[in-house]
Amino acid sequence: xxxxxxxxxxxxxxxxxxxxxxxxxxxxxxxxxxxxxxxxxxxxxxxxxxxxxxxxxxxxxxxxxxxxxxxxxxxxxxxxxxxxxxxxxxxxxxxxxxxxxxxxxxxxxxxxxxxxxxxxxxxxxxxxxxxxxxxxxxxxxxxxxxxxxxxxxxxxxxxxxxxxxxxxxxxxxxxxxxxxxxxxxxxxxxxxxxxxxxxxxxxxxxxxxxxxxxxxxxxxxxxxxxxxxxxxxxxxxxxxxxxxxxxxxxxxxxxxxxxxxxxxxxxxxxxxxxxxxxxxxxxxxxxxxxxxxxxxxxxxxxxxxxxxxxxxxxxxxxxxxxxxxxxxx
Ligand SMILES: Cc1ncc(C[n+]2csc(CCOP(=O)(O)OP(=O)(O)O)c2C)c(N)n1
Ligand SMILES: [Mg+2]
Numbered sequence: 001x002x003x004x005x006x007x008x009x010x011x012x013x014x015x016x017x018x019x020x021x022x023x024x025x026x027x028x029x030x031x032x033x034x035x036x037x038x039x040x041x042x043x044x045x046x047x048x049x050x051x052x053x054x055x056x057x058x059x060x061x062x063x064x065x066x067x068x069x070x071x072x073x074x075x076x077x078x079x080x081x082x083x084x085x086x087x088x089x090x091x092x093x094x095x096x097x098x099x100x101x102x103x104x105x106x107x108x109x110x111x112x113x114x115x116x117x118x119x120x121x122x123x124x125x126x127x128x129x130x131x132x133x134x135x136x137x138x139x140x141x142x143x144x145x146x147x148x149x150x151x152x153x154x155x156x157x158x159x160x161x162x163x164x165x166x167x168x169x170x171x172x173x174x175x176x177x178x179x180x181x182x183x184x185x186x187x188x189x190x191x192x193x194x195x196x197x198x199x200x201x202x203x204x205x206x207x208x209x210x211x212x213x214x215x216x217x218x219x220x221x222x223x224x225x226x227x228x229x230x231x232x233x234x235x236x237x238x239x240x241x242x243x244x245x246x247x248x249x250x251x252x253x254x255x256x257x258x259x260x261x262x263x264x265x266x267x268x269x270x271x272x273x274x275x276x277x278x279x280x281x282x283x284x285x286x287x288x289x290x291x292x293x294x295x296x297x298x299x300x301x302x303x304x305x306x307x308x309x310x311x312x313x314x315x316x317x318x319x320x321x322x323x324x325x326x327x328x329x
Contacts, residue, residue, distance in 0.1 A: 142229045171228060209238070
């Protein structure tokens, strides 16, 4: 945790609290899904909390993010409201997309969350568009575009990185390298050991960071984001992490080795932080307090979302067709 020494204890504690919120949120979502209360599909990022918390914790007012199909953590860490997110997951009218979009369509522009996205790789294309907008308006902010190592093989990933370099856009491409793309292990679909190495092909910096260490993620993104805001152009950060659950909730994960399914490596960014907390000036009581606050916030959000009624079936097609009001058919 050498990178952490310059961070104030309060800031480190905030990163820990965010990780605990993401954990509690996704555990609640998984339970709701398994109990049959939560319609639609969910992809959770349990085990990857340090990526979202560390990256978004390094951002400032006016910075923007684009996210993926596995975006609960990103949205929460950037400031989306957990109640409205859960309402969306539960298909309630108070959800971010009036309950019509579900887990993969959460956006909160006021918080700088330009949207989760079910189309793999599009977070990078949308991210450079947002970065170009900041540049044209002369706004000294940056964009973090989250994506997975699976997305790194899509055409749009390479187009986006090329264009970001050509136009010197203020963007941080943040790869959550979680060992799998759907059911495919990293080695079967990425031709190089590190996605970060691909930045060299476009002439900008690419670094690998320990994605289990929230302080290391925070330090790497703080540096890249500062460069982006100052007109220094794009960067690529690859955070090596591990997806505890399946690709989608309910995935039997038979493609994972048994030892990995049991998590014999003991990968857990929250426990990892707790082990190093004393060196950050934090005692166990403060961690416990932060965890309790996080869990209470999510419990309150869940209680609120759970108390809402489903919209009437007759409202199903409202807001779906733009031409509806004109009776265009
Ligand atoms: C353009 C496109 N191709 C394929 C899919 C199907 N798909 C959904 S998630 C996924 C794998 C993504 O892997 P990765 O980028 O590593 O993200 P992770 O799921 O590991 O977070 C695929 C192929 C899709 N949604 N969009
Ligand atoms: Mg992946």
